[in-house]
Amino acid sequence: HQLMARHRIGMPNTAFASSPKDTDSLIKLVGTAPLIVKLLESTQGKGVVLAETKKAAQSVIDAFRGLRANFLVQDFVKEAAGEDIRCLVVGNKVVASMKRTGAEGDFRSNLHRGGTAQRVRITRTERETALKAARAFNLNLAGVDLLRSETGPKVLEVNSSPGLEGIETASGKNVAGLLYDEIERRVRPAPVRRRRAGAQAGD
Structure with a gap:
């Protein structure tokens, strides 16, 4: 994502965070719900969740953090x-x-x-x-x-x-x-x- 941003390639708004304290600011950076929460190691659509509300996004993020998984939060292009x-x-x-x-x-x-x-x-x-x-x-x-x-x-x-x-x-x-x-x-x-x-x- 950093490489694509550097080359000015259009992407959905995307954010990463490593601290549980950053959950709300992470969501704010991306935008309003619905949001995509995606495991970085996901393939073939596995580990990709659509969070319809902010509360749902928070729950999914907490669950992924509990697994110590690397993930990103992304704007859902309706x-x-x-x-x-x-x-x-x-x-x-x-x-x-x-x-x-x-x-x-x-x-x-x-x-x-x-x-x-x-x-x-x-x-x-x-x-x-x-x-x-x-x-x-x-x-x-x-x-x-x-x-x-x-x-x-x-x-x-x-x-x-x-x-x-x-x-x-x-x-x-x-x-x-x-x-x-x-x-x-x-x-x-x-x-x-x-x-x-x-x-x-x-x-």
Whole structure:
């Protein structure tokens, strides 16, 4: 989050705190409820809680602290309506994208939690944001998750080891093949310039 902030990449308001005394100021920094409270080690939507009220947020934060878990508190982007955009970056291109929609009644859009995916056409701003986010981490392969907010795309996560099956199915693209093409392009030796016949050392 610090790296993305340094590169002026849009994100939902996000805050961290290590002391129980900071709970109220932590919530104030992010904004009003509903809020997302998320374990830093979470994957596939596990350990991500939607706190509908300030009191609920306080309870979840206290519970995570009781487990001595590292977590963040984040603004809930209501207008995203349980959907996000996964952009798959290979090299300097967004090679595929999909819109993920959460299962009925679930704000999380993860496919592993019953969400669905479909091919989506992204805007130029969304494409530029995904590329900028991947570059911020010096990644040549990245899954960049975006939310469509009223103020433009907001980056939720940048994944350095994204799964390929879901986005290949949704987009109809051979992403693994495009990845191998990029690897081959990078390791291919540069062509050697041959000297002209009869050229002398002094030429």
